[in-house]
Each structure stands twice: as structure tokens, then as C-alpha cells.
Amino acid sequence: MKKLSTLALIILAASLALATPPAPTPDEKASTTAAIGSVVADFTLPDAGGREHSLSLLKGPKGTVIIFVATKCPVSNAYNERMQKLAQDYRAKGINVVGINSNSTEPAAEIKAHAAEKGLTFTILKDEGNRIADRLGAQVTPEAYLLDASGKLVYRGRIDNSRNGDSITSTELRDAVEAVLAGKAVEKAEVRAFGCSIKRVS
């Protein structure tokens, strides 16, 4: 009986926690941002097909690229091919690419259809309630986070300098990935670019 009621309490607490996610209002900026050098704590999210994945199982042996993506944002869409190529180029080298869609306006079915249409084969997670976007402080799409083998954040920001891909003169994300693979420090750890704001829940 005692065991049972404890279990009931745990379930109740868990369901309460689920019912009231600590999401900030869309009018307020995410209060926390993951700092360069900090370890990103494990999280679990479903993919666009509803299957649950945890970061600890998705992460690459050498490092992990997390990219906040969108289905409708033209900036994110301009990077579809480059994101796919990045995933393909580095998978065998031990770096995994994971997409996260935190836009409240883009449901899982849409993410699945979009990925199929654009040929995106890396895992894309659905971040309902933008919990992970808030935890990492992600504001735009596309916005990339690179974690090293130990899960430490070593780069955040743009993929490269050229939205349409015509005039790429710097490839910060790839440079950071190469640095991680070479066991070197990432030279530019934070580089922003203009993008679509993540549509957070109200």
C-alpha cells in the first residue's frame, strides 16, 4: 500500500511537471542560455514519427551537432542541402547531426513530410513546448550547437556566412567540427547570423 501510494505520488508529480512546463511567455526572452564550455544535460524528445530519443543515445562518439531547424523558414530551408551534407560527411568520422524543431507552428507530421521532401535523413526531434530551445537559449533557425565527445558545448551559431550559399567565405560550423576531430580548441566559439525567430508557445 505504502509502495503504491508513493508510486501514485510520483506519477502525479510527473504529470504535474508535464502539465506545467516552465516555458517563458513568448514576450520574454529565454532566461537561460547554455554557455560555451558548459555540459549540455541529457534530454529526451520524440522524433517526427513519435519515437523517443535521448541525447545520450543520439550523440556521436566524437561529438554532436544539434541544429534548430524549421519547415517554413526560408533561411533554414536555404541550408537543407548543406545540413544534409554535413551529416553525411561526418557520420563516419564520429560526429552525429541532430535536428530539433521547436516551432509551435510546425507539427510532427509536417516535419516528417518536409524531411522526406527535402531529403533530410538525419534525426529531427520535435521539441513540444520549446523546452530544449529554452534550455539552450536557441533563438533562430537555423542555429547550430556543437558538443564535443564529453557533451561540452564548444560552438554555437551559424552554419556559414552565406544564406543562399553563393558567397561562402567562412564555414564556422565545419571549422568547429574539424577542430573537435583534431582535438583542438574551436577558434570562433560563437558566431550569429540573421534568421527566423523560433515560434515559441504562448
Add this chain to the structure above:
Amino acid sequence: MRKSLLLVLPLAAALAASAAGGQKDGAAKPPAPKASSAESAAPAVKEIKEAGLKELLGSGKAAGRPLLVNFWATWCVPCREEFPDLVKLRELYDAAKLDFALVSLDDPSDISGPVPAFLGEQRAGHFPSYLLNADDPDAAINLIDPTWHGELPATFVLDREGKIVYSRKGRIKVPELREALDAALK
């Protein structure tokens, strides 16, 4: 969310009413300096790089006027949604005392098509308009506000000294923006 809507709606209505009133009065008053260009179908949009942006951000200070700068793009839905409010807001203030500038982050190839077309649609042809074609977006963002992540829309008010006194990432909230403009004009 509902609360903020309730706050914004009456204000938007008031803005719409005063904007309409302003137009009516406008016929009797001497025309505003650039009123005629407002009617032209395809307003000119000037392409700028980082140096041009720097100059633009310093232009209010040089003229001794507060400056509102709105960063937007035709592909940015909340930018498009807030545009009518910006246009109405402009009409509430004396063009000789306050500068407005619009900076589009559209693709440079859109400078003579979708960007001026949208500005024309919104009757925003009289706003000084620019398209930022930055070689390094990160450097451009730093020129404005190092704490900005680059998300659109973003709106800044600079006082007569060129100091940022208001910044809003995401859709503008008309009451707080008006408050900031009123304070900057004091």
C-alpha cells in the same frame, strides 16, 4: 497572451483612428517633406554593407534626432504582421523630429522586386529603406547590439546621442514602443 492582446487591441484601434485623423488633417496642413514619395508604387531601397549600416546608425546622432530602426524581411511572417503598426506609428510623430529607417534582410536579388513591392503595399514608401547585404552578418549584428541573436523582426530606438534606449526582438508592442519614442523625444 490574452492579456497582452487586450492591452494592444484598444491601442491599435486608437492608433488606427488617429492615423486616419492624421491623414484627414494632412490635406489642410502643408505636406510632410517626403509625402509625395509615399504614393510612388515602387519605393527605392538602397543596398548597404556594414559601413553603410554604421553610417545609418549614426545618422540620428549626426542630425540630433532620435532614430527608430526596424530590421525585417519579406520572408519573416511576424515582420509582415507588425508592419501596419509601424506605418501608423510613423504618422503619430513629427517627421522633422524623429527619424525612421527600415532595414531589410532579404536576399540582395529581392531589392528591386519583393522588397519595394511589399513596402508599396504597406504604404511605407516614404520610409528610408535599406537592404543589408552584409559580408559578415555577425559583424553587422555586433554593430547594432552584441546581445542580439539575429532573430527577426528586431526594432531599436536610438536617442539623440545614438545610444540604444529601446530594443525589441520579436513583434513590437505598440504601447512600450510609444513610451520609448516619447521619452526619446523629450
